[in-house]
Amino acid sequence: MKLSVSGITIDLGTKPAKRVLDDVSFEAYDREFLSLLGASGAGKSTLLKIIAGILVQDGGSIAFDGRAVDGVAAHKRNVGYVFQDMRLFPNMTVEENVAFPCKMRGMRKDARFERARELLAHVQLDGFGKREVSSLSGGQQQRVALARALAATPQVLLLDEPFSGLDEHLRDEMRSLVLKLHREFGMTTIMVTHDAIEAIEMSDRIVYLSGGRVEQFGLPDELFERSATSEIAACFGDCSTIKGVVEDGVFSAGPLSLSAKGVAPGSATAVIRQSAAAVDAGMPPLFPVRCCVYRGSTYLVRIDLEGQSLSVPSPSPVADGALVGVAFDGSGVFVYAEEGGDDAGR
Structure with missing residues (x-):
């Protein structure tokens, strides 16, 4: 029927x-x-x-x-x-x-x-x-x-x-x-x-x-x-939701910069799935570690972004206060303009 x-x-x-x-x-x-x-x-x-x-x-x-x-x-x-x-x-x-x-x-x-x-x-x-x-x-x-x-x-x-x-x-x-x-x-x-x-x-x-x-x-x-809004992108498993701004196709939140091609300039939200991020010591810029917790098969590093937190998986523990780089897989990174959320970039 x-x-x-x-x-x-x-x-x-x-x-x-x-x-x-x-x-x-x-x-x-x-x-x-x-x-x-x-x-x-x-x-x-x-x-x-x-x-x-x-x-x-x-x-x-x-x-x-x-x-x-x-x-x-x-x-x-x-x-x-x-x-x-x-x-x-x-x-x-x-x-x-x-x-x-x-x-x-x-x-x-x-x-x-x-x-x-x-x-x-x-x-x-x-x-x-x-x-x-x-x-x-x-x-x-x-x-x-x-x-x-x-x-x-x-x-x-x-x-x-x-x-x-x-x-x-x-x-x-x-x-x-x-x-x-x-x-x-x-x-x-x-x-x-x-x-x-x-x-x-x-x-x-x-x-x-x-x-x-x-x-x-x-x-x-x-x-x-191809999640239409930040709410939808964030509902599929573990992720970090970061507030920032978009300017000239780049999303920024403190030292964090992400591609935001096609997203209107102004206040924006980035949704970063944990599966799309990994600790990479050789990847600048370096971010300070708030804490690191054991998750069974892996560790979860919580990075400080000037008051906001980005959670990144790691195969080994990282000391609190250490500086680490982060590599991103664009397929799991979404950026949305604050108004409406229809303009999403990767």
Whole structure:
């Protein structure tokens, strides 16, 4: 199913109401896995609830396969929804939880429980049907919530931070399982996440939201390699964000100088990913070291830039107060004009 989000706007709260989403538009193709990425408060979960029909927007439209569903009640939109807090029914067994959407659609008891058992096998919980949900681990409960969302064969699957309560090992397992089920069931899937690496690993395309607006929409490698704003560039793993100025195509912050070709002159922000910087004793200028910390397989040198800090990996420890040079790989260095952030240089 193709999902179209067109000009969605909503204000929430009172005195005064806050604009949570402002003219948000994008499309998700049939069977596509699309992520809504952004920091907390960007409007991601609100948008997901509008798609599901749980919230009603103030402006704009939601369409499934070209047909507007704005006046269609949530329970009639044929969407599967996995909430961040899972919202399993504690008074029901595992299989009763999974069978519940089928019950709401009038499916016979024997058929809906057969469907529940099939889905529990899909999420690797075969034989768990008679258990109480309170007896399950967090990862197992998440699988039950996923099976329940799939029970009524939805046109679109909506996932709201589905892995946020799991430890890293379980997160990896659940990511693989969700992708497997997405492909097997052939659904259009929309996932809310604040984890940029998770979005890159799982998505066909990514919508980046900030302040209720779409900042960038495209393929994962487009957002990673050609980030439209400093916020987007900084969300992909460890980096340093440095304030400075651009003049004649050069970004400067104290003794630090970086190429900023195409960036408008004036106040600017540089985002330097740790993967794009390395300690190089023979590379002038030399920068004073604030401190050096051990990171397991490497060390992290924190360099002083007249009050700002630049973090640079090093294969060996460096003494506090030492002077070091830094080599940069331009593919991981981004410079943005302070106004708007659309003019980025390398």
